[in-house]
Amino acid sequence: MRKIALNVNDEEYSVEAKPHHSLLHVLREQLGLTGAKEGCGEGHCGACTVLLDGRPVNSCLLLAVEAEGARVTTIEGLAEGGRLHPIQEAFINQGAVQCGYCTPGMILSAKALLDEIPDPGEKEIREAISGNLCRCTGYVKIVEAIRAAGKALAATRGA
Amino acid sequence: MPKFELLEPADTREALSLLSELGERARLLAGGTDLMVNLRRGRIRPEYVVRILSKEGLQGFSTGSTGLRIGAMATIREVAVHPAIKERFPALARAALSMATPQVRNRATIGGNLCNASPAADTAPPLLVHDAEVDISGAAGSRTMPLRDFFQGPGAAALQAGEILTAIRVPDPGTGVGAAFIKLGVRKAQEIAIVSVAVLLRRGAAGQVDEARIALGAVAPTPLRVPAAEDELRSRPFSLELAARAAGLAASAVEPIDDVRATAEYRRAMAGVLVERALVDAWEKAAENCEG
């Protein structure tokens, strides 16, 4: 066991974790943050995606200890003050959610993209979510949602 | 995930003494994108995993008069977007961008890609055509060797137990040079290459090939250069026929195997096709770099 200090969604946690446990494991089993999902545990599906200092990573391939000193953002940290994030809104409105298993990871990859490129083109969107497999949507409405979210965010920034 | 003990030395120096003491019982953790998967699948079972807390000297890029130094723990994403690499070593940037997924590229390191010594490691062919060298440190001291000599077999890098790859040095390619990278896979993301090819050509004033270097991945036990094909090109005026001839020589120099992704026969054929295409591509880029 090793004491690990984590900053997740701007909250400080101190947990006793086994050093060989992944960040995904600690988030889900110890912090009760089950929004990040396990689809493969091997870096392919992206269902476990979280942001580490704003960049998407596979929390299944990261030891929990490696997240020390970094800001971790999970899907639970997106809605603020009871209001959904514009990307979440767009996913709902564009019909980009089917089973929802890929959705948390997909939205976080989208957030990292939009934080870096506010108004991305289709190619950039598809590149940004190429590490998030979806078996339900053919990605069509997901791509549309991310584009719509980009526009919505740009509008709020412009205002 | 099988259990291991995590050791967290403060810096490289401390890590080296730990690693030399523990030898085969320990594994160094870089980005973990190979290591974690291999641990999970039970392919390796080290007693210790060593995580260096301060990666000073192992990260970052520095450009000098002779070329570029890339810290072994620079991430694949950093390599893919670094302005100097995009400008001076575009084939390397391309290879980095072709790898895995955005999430993996944010963690995976270039040193890990080389030390993992997969025949299909994507950064290997472009680094090989750039005549890259690697800096290696051990408890006993440091050494530098050509990357060509670093790959010894599938999964086998020329590291003694306890040694760390600290940096990759890539000499400046100079002017009139064009480089290309092509990766053949069936998907456009998340693909381990069926065949990958990097080519570097220097274009002489009279339209002849001043220098030619060709490297291939996934077609032999290690990523490799193909000297016979390179010799065929050197000092000759470039033409599509010459490119095809050299490509044929490259194809006969490789030693591919059958696996679930492709047959040896297909790989050999594709080695030729890709080399030919990469030569044409590199030659055009060399022309642009002459003019510019």
Added chain:
Amino acid sequence: MALSIVGKRAIRLEAPEKVTGSAAFVADLKLPGLLVGKVLRSPHPHARILNIDTSRARALAGVKTVVTFTDTPGIKYNAAAHPAPGSVLLRDQYLLADTARYVGDPVAAVAAVDEDTAAEALDLIRVDYQPLPFVLEAEAAMAPGAPLLHDSGRNIVGRVEFTLGDVEDGFREADHIFEHRYRTSKVFPCSVEPPGVTMARADWSGRLTVWSSTQMPHQIRRIVAGALGVPQGKVRVIKPYVGGGFGSRLGAVNEPLCALLAMRTQKPVRLAYSIEETFLGTESRHPIDLTLRTGVKADGTLTARRLDAILNAGAYATHSVSFASPVGNWFRGMYKCPNYRYEGIAVYTNTSPSGAFRGYGNPQVNFAVESQMDEIAEHLGLDPLTLREKNHPCMGDIWERTKWPIESCGLEEALSLGAAEIGWREKRGKSRDGGKGRAGGGSSSGTGDASSTGNAVRGGDAFRHRGVGMAYMLHCSCGRPALHELSTAMVKMNEDGSANLLYAGADSGQGSLTVMAQIVAETVGIPLEQVQIDPVTDTDLTGFEVGSHASRQIYAGGNAVRRAALAARHEIVALAADIVGAAPGDLEIADGVIRSTSDEQKQVTVAEICREALFGSRRRQIIGMVSEEPEGNPPVYAAQFAEVEVDTRTGAVEVLKLVAAHDVGVAINPANVEGQIEGALQQGLGYALTEEVVHQPATGRPGASNLGEYKVLTAKDMPEIKVIIVEAASRTGPYGAKGVGESGLVPTAAAIGNAIYDAVGVHLDSLPFTPSRVLAALKGEAGAKGAVITVKK
């Protein structure tokens, strides 16, 4: 009255729960003292188990139970277990193997306090195997002297024959006879939530509760009870959110085994299969070897059709006994022809069991039939569209699959809209003019995308050829009359005028929940927001429901839901008529208000009526309840079109555009319909190009066991997609709906294959169309193409 809610792009009810990560899937559930289960699997494709030593594992601290064959109830069961009227399912499997029959066959299981301990315990189990000869291919398994998998004396699991007329007569009448042999691959549903995640708890009062990520809660209850020999009434199945189905959860995956661990420990246990286990030991689509012989007149009229299909069932029967039937049903239903003969044989092999995957036999049959139709059209000099128009069954015809009259047919419209969208007239056949090929666009080679296959071909565009192709398909709206299709629904009206729908729907992501709410709202006449359905399904709280298979959820389940809502509405109207003093036939309900059509003054709200019913003179809640099967099974039509670019030096195929024109009856929620088709296209494209598991001849191990090797397409791989919805309303479906769940991927592989033919002039007979296969076919290499006999008389 005009529809106000049906036909709208209603937003999914549960989407906010999903975008916030709040929706709980099985692995997100926790109970105090939860144990972790793990399974030990055979490394051998076929082996006698001589001894299993579990003593060291049992002795490990934290291990609560270790079970092997001898600890199971010793009851043979069938994991598929969907009852067809009159059929007896072959039970040939124990919960843990007595003999290992494929690499991955479960031989032991443990439950321990945590994952690390469970994994360590597996390492400590010693199994002595005596390897036996094994067989991986169906044809080889049928041969005399092949290793036998079960005691039945042969490896044949099931054999089905259908005939009409006399095929030999039909072939004699034909001007041309075409015979081809096609092979399809072993592919996996690959829902992103891997199948095989269960939590079970055996409580001290003798009840067994199973939280299952299933498509069929009520079937799971029966299978679990049967496999464990416990009374069905003692078993309760709860289905929380499910991360995609596609057939992967059509039967039991590991529910009985998890329940066994829970019973042995009297503690809650979670058993979640890893991605490797998905490929080792969960069900795939059947690989089928199809020999197809078709007789045709010079004008394209079909005179005889014959299909001989050999299905690789894998090591256990599961669906396979009956599976040969749908294969034959798809075949005979597709085209009008007075003479046909079908024979399907399912064969055991030492590979993981085949089962259900979206389309249930139709993707395989369609690939063969539609690939051959393309060749027939080419030989006869007919437009492929014309050949389909001439021969497909339509209104006024009997659908051979059900032997019932066809209810509605939107194919002609689908064909013409689809053809226009892809540019059929301008593009088809242009590649082969003069044998030169329609060269690919130069722009695609200069994308600068390093990983795209065969790019950077400056000056190499002569090697890129474009083509367009199409395929048509016919699919079902449920499994009738072959399968039992009962649904039960209850619409309960609350005193505020809102409704609860109690229905054991198995929404695994397709959005049927929302559509059911739309049906209730429309039928009762209340706003959509006033309908509540719990996404969690519980067999204790709902009536019997078959579950989500055969594209039936909206057609069959929606029928029961609509009829239950109608029953509630009748009660509302009757009471309202009394209260406002109007004839029931004179009343309309919209937006929660009941109005007389003849007297504006006479109106009352649904809420007032519901209150009156509960608390007024009646003292009875308004509840509509229905338990019934739908009346029919209307066929679903589609035409898909593909445009591809083939690199003739690498064999790489790039699909540029897919057009899917589907007749879905009435689209109750067009956004959901599009979503179903778009998602299915990704799976169809993968079936065509990248997805395949080949069991290795030397070891019997699957050639892919992770998502790096098994190539599910990413967002970067998807072409431009255009979905066209055609609405030919059915007579028997709720609001005219037909099935949509599966059909989106059925014709995709053939459409792409036919586009490859248009581009480079070769037809491929094996899936998937990998670069090396395409290249081999281009070189005309032996083995690239099965025996093709085109007899011209």
